[in-house]
Amino acid sequence: MRVQLMKTSLKQQLTTLSAIATSLTALPSHAAVPQNNTTIEVGYSNYIEDDLPEEKVLFGSTSRYDIDVSEFKLVAPIGDSNQLNVEYSVDSMSGASPWYVMDLGDGPILAMSGATIVDERKDVLIGWTHYLPDDTLSIAIGNSSEDDYKANNIGLSWQHELNNDNTILSVNHAVSMDDINASDSDLFVTRPTGMKKRVANTGIGITQVISSVATMQAGIGYESAKGYLSDPYKLASVDGFIVQENRPETKYANILTAGYRHYFIEAEGALQADARWYQDSWGIKSSTIELGWHQSIGSTFSLRPSVRYYRQSAADFFANTSTAGSKYYSSDSRLSNFKGRSYGLVVSKAILGFVFDLGYEKYSSSSDTKDENVMPLGLVDFSLTTLSVKFEFE
Amino acid sequence: MGSRCELTLVATTTPDFTFLCNELDRLESKYSRFIETSYLNAINSAAKHGESIALDDETSGLIALADHAYNLTGGLFDITSCKLSKIWDFKKAIVPSENVIQKALSQTGWAKCHWASPILTFTTPNIQIDLGGLVKEYAADRCRQLAIEQGFEAGLFDLGGDISVFGSPPHQNEWRIGIKNPMKPKEPIATITLTQQGLSSSGNYERFFKHSGQHFGHIIHPTTGQPVMYAQAVSVVHPQTVIAGILSTSAMLMPESEAITWLNELGVKYILINRSGDIYQG
Numbered sequence: 032m033r034v035q036l037m038k039t040s041l042k043q044q045l046t047t048l049s050a051i052a053t054s055l056t057a058l059p060s061h062a063a064v065p066q067n068n069t070t071i072e073v074g075y076s077n078y079i080e081d082d083l084p085e086e087k088v089l090f091g092s093t094s095r096y097d098i099d100v101s102e103f104k105l106v107a108p109i110g111d112s113n114q115l116n117v118e119y120s121v122d123s124m125s126g127a128s129p130w131y132v133m134d135l136g137d138g139p140i141l142a143m144s145g146a147t148i149v150d151e152r153k154d155v156l157i158g159w160t161h162y163l164p165d166d167t168l169s170i171a172i173g174n175s176s177e178d179d180y181k182a183n184n185i186g187l188s189w190q191h192e193l194n195n196d197n198t199i200l201s202v203n204h205a206v207s208m209d210d211i212n213a214s215d216s217d218l219f220v221t222r223p224t225g226m227k228k229r230v231a232n233t234g235i236g237i238t239q240v241i242s243s244v245a246t247m248q249a250g251i252g253y254e255s256a257k258g259y260l261s262d263p264y265k266l267a268s269v270d271g272f273i274v275q276e277n278r279p280e281t282k283y284a285n286i287l288t289a290g291y292r293h294y295f296i297e298a299e300g301a302l303q304a305d306a307r308w309y310q311d312s313w314g315i316k317s318s319t320i321e322l323g324w325h326q327s328i329g330s331t332f333s334l335r336p337s338v339r340y341y342r343q344s345a346a347d348f349f350a351n352t353s354t355a356g357s358k359y360y361s362s363d364s365r366l367s368n369f370k371g372r373s374y375g376l377v378v379s380k381a382i383l384g385f386v387f388d389l390g391y392e393k394y395s396s397s398s399d400t401k402d403e404n405v406m407p408l409g410l411v412d413f414s415l416t417t418l419s420v421k422f423e424f425e
Numbered sequence: 426m427g428s429r430c431e432l433t434l435v436a437t438t439t440p441d442f443t444f445l446c447n448e449l450d451r452l453e454s455k456y457s458r459f460i461e462t463s464y465l466n467a468i469n470s471a472a473k474h475g476e477s478i479a480l481d482d483e484t485s486g487l488i489a490l491a492d493h494a495y496n497l498t499g500g501l502f503d504i505t506s507c508k509l510s511k512i513w514d515f516k517k518a519i520v521p522s523e524n525v526i527q528k529a530l531s532q533t534g535w536a537k538c539h540w541a542s543p544i545l546t547f548t549t550p551n552i553q554i555d556l557g558g559l560v561k562e563y564a565a566d567r568c569r570q571l572a573i574e575q576g577f578e579a580g581l582f583d584l585g586g587d588i589s590v591f592g593s594p595p596h597q598n599e600w601r602i603g604i605k606n607p608m609k610p611k612e613p614i615a616t617i618t619l620t621q622q623g624l625s626s627s628g629n630y631e632r633f634f635k636h637s638g639q640h641f642g643h644i645i646h647p648t649t650g651q652p653v654m655y656a657q658a659v660s661v662v663h664p665q666t667v668i669a670g671i672l673s674t675s676a677m678l679m680p681e682s683e684a685i686t687w688l689n690e691l692g693v694k695y696i697l698i699n700r701s702g703d704i705y706q707g
Binding site: 044045047052070162292294332 | 490544691
């Protein structure tokens with residue numbers, strides 16, 4: 032029994048306990064009674080894509096995107112049963128991007144844009160949550176704006192607790208309506224303007240407490256996208272002609288998710304395991320597995336290492352070069368057969384009421400494809416560094 | 426505070442007790458499980474989903490106390506064990522099934538919470554916190570602190586048997602407090618003298634029931650979910666009533682000899698009455 036093991040330091044511990052009680056009792060008598068706390072979080076992250084090897088690039092820059100993101104989040108309880116969420120972020124992007132793939136007889140080679148892309152995206156999200164004894168209702172409205180792309184979105188969700196709060200059912204629906212007006216369309220006449228896209232997501236989920244130290248989650252989702260779904264800046268090689276890429280104007284996807292959390296009492300750490308399966312009408316099937324470990328060290332310090340593995344099959348119409356008989360064509364590597372791995376670590380430290388998080392993630396991707404025409408040339412490797420600080424006040 | 430409170434101040438004119446009543450009201454509205462809008466219930470609503478919550482200074486202090494008390498007592502003093510008490514119905518004399526006990530145990534255990542002041546994280550959903558084992562004693566200490574700050578020379582604050590005193594009563598050197606006789610609760614079995622100290626008493630003789638020939642006391646062990654019937658009563662004296670409360674509650678959860686050894690090693694003043702009515706003092 033722990034009581035026996037700790038006998039030697041009993042008096043010392045009692046002294047510590049007394050010191051805490053003494054300082055606690057001496058708190059000012061006008062100490063407020065905070066019923067609600069407001070949380071503010073500010074963060075900065077830097078996303079850097081690795082340069083492409085020169086032998087893969089026909090012309091253009093081998094440097095890729097470098098994105099700085101500044102974020103602000105506010106969570107403010109309103110009264111006893113409502114909560115306001117406000118999120119605002121600014122992304123500053125610069126660098127180059129794969130433009131198209133062509134084959135000059137020595138196999139496919141990548142044409143990159145010049146390193147001149149500079150853009151800024153502003154994203155704002157306002158959410159309202161209403162709490163009932165066994166139900167939670169939320170609505171969130173967002174707007175994303177950059178020079179060539181504007182999106183308005185709305186999301187609704189409902190959560191219901193039952194089975195003595197050991198089971199949580201959730202339903203959510205979100206719609207995004209986007210306007211696309213490609214930059215420099217006067218210089219590049221094939222670049223589209225005035226295009227629209229509409230994406231809707233619906234999902235249901237269940238969270239179940241399965242033991243004193245474990246929970247599991249499962250979810251099923253459906254996504255439909257309609258409108259201009261191509262990338263306005265990507266070109267494709269069709270019978271040797273370089274033309275605007277052309278993807279289907281509809282896409283339907285089914286998504287399954289599963290998660291498991293297990294707390295190990297002796298280790299004072301928690302395992303987090305998540306999986307996701309995705310299949311869409313373009314022929315892409317993907318699966319993701321992520322494992323994380325949350326380790327507490329002392330009372331104010333924690334480490335969260337994680338590893339993620341991802342693989343996907345190619346879209347039916349993905350090819351480095353296409354023929355005139357093809358209805359759809361794209362050489363965008365994001366639509367290819369590839370697999371990705373990432374490793375991350377977040378270090379968290381609480382100091383004087385502030386909680387600081389410093390994170391780093393390294394992602395790399397590759398493809399086993401042997402067929403040159405469907406071998407992706409523009410796969411991305413990146414590193415992501417994040418720093419955030421959060422604090423609460425009455 | 427859910428129990429009878431007696432406030433005594435020694436003064437040359439009739440004292441105004443409003444400042445003490447306000448403080449007791451403040452603590453009750455903040456930490457009562459039975460007041461829907463209490464801060465404690467706000468914490469417990471975060472606990473429902475296994476979330477994190479940042480606590481104010483006062484609550485952080487109480488949680489830090491509970492955290493140290495959990496370690497000091499080898500897990501016997503556990504502010505998450507309220508679900509275990511709920512499943513034992515002493516009015517109807519119902520013994521819960523093993524399944525019910527196991528389920529309550531699955532939602533019990535301070536080790537399932539992560540405390541990094543001021544952030545409290547519930548790593549398992551549906552843990553519930555009850556500060557009932559701390560707040561009444563803490564309130565007695567707060568009354569003493571405020572009365573001293575107000576310039577009073579002496580006082581006694583009895584919050585349902587948890588007593589904090591300072592100074593001395595008129596014409597005496599110390600406060601004399603009678604300890605109840607478990608066999609005859611209206612008669613004192615011993616007397617303890619206090620100066621600037623706190624006294625907390627825990628007993629297992631006032632609330633129990635008999636089922637299939639077995640006695641079930643109202644003190645529930647936090648790791649087995651079963652009632653324990655070791656000592657009949659333990660009273661502990663400590664400069665802080667809140668500490669006295671932690672020690673007396675925890676001693677009730679230990680076998681008699683272990684409790685006596687433990688209290689002796691801590692070097693605190695105590696009175697333990699075993700099931701035969703024998704008195705042990707330290």
